[in-house]
Amino acid sequence: MNSFYTREELEQVGFKSLGSNVLISRKASIYTPDQISIGNNVRIDDFSILSGELTIGNYIHVAAFCGLFGKYGIELKDFSGLSSRVTIYSATDDYSGRTLTNPMIPKEYKKIKAGKVVLEKHTIVGASSIILPKVVVREGTSIGAMSLVNKSTEEWKVYFGIPAKILKSRKKNLLDLEKTFLNSQGDINEEI
Numbered sequence: 001m002n003s004f005y006t007r008e009e010l011e012q013v014g015f016k017s018l019g020s021n022v023l024i025s026r027k028a029s030i031y032t033p034d035q036i037s038i039g040n041n042v043r044i045d046d047f048s049i050l051s052g053e054l055t056i057g058n059y060i061h062v063a064a065f066c067g068l069f070g071k072y073g074i075e076l077k078d079f080s081g082l083s084s085r086v087t088i089y090s091a092t093d094d095y096s097g098r099t100l101t102n103p104m105i106p107k108e109y110k111k112i113k114a115g116k117v118v119l120e121k122h123t124i125v126g127a128s129s130i131i132l133p134k135v136v137v138r139e140g141t142s143i144g145a146m147s148l149v150n151k152s153t154e155e156w157k158v159y160f161g162i163p164a165k166i167l168k169s170r171k172k173n174l175l176d177l178e179k180t181f182l183n184s185q186g187d188i189n190e191e192i
Contacts, residue, residue, distance in 0.1 A: 073116035080119045083127040
């Protein structure tokens with residue numbers, strides 16, 4: 001038995017859109033598939049959770065045990081990737097104690113911070129990192145393992161820590177590699 005769903009099985013799930021060469025583990029949990037768009041050349045590994053409004057671009061890897069909780073939207077643009085146990089929240093409760101918390105409490109008793117999360121092209125997020133609502137991880141950003149990203153980042157920087165702070169600039173060599181790679185793919189990438 002293959003550990004990934006077949007193309008036919010994925011088509012039956014009912015995704016909003018589904019590209020080619022998509023590998024999703026049979027052990028992943030998929031909620032609201034009608035709100036999930038998946039591009040080409042995407043792999044989603046074991047025990048990942050996909051929920052809410054998700055837009056997953058091309059050449060994306062979501063490693064094992066990731067959680068994408070996108071009630072207010074999450075977008076992963078081309079060539080972005082999530083290491084194991086990364087969690088992205090498009091909504092979170094107020095932890096100050098001024099309001100009640102959790103999904104079983106009616107709205108009028110809670111204060112929720114909510115908003116779309118975007119990972120722009122060529123971003124990579126290290127293991128066990130957390131990204132909070134309304135954050136834009138700008139193009140080329142690298143987030144070190146076990147970081148908490150609670151504010152939008154600058155382009156082409158390496159971030160690390162709780163909360164995540166800039167460590168240094170990130171090299172852009174991968175842009176030349178992207179061009180070479182896409183040119184080597186020929187007709188396969190005309191639709192991307």
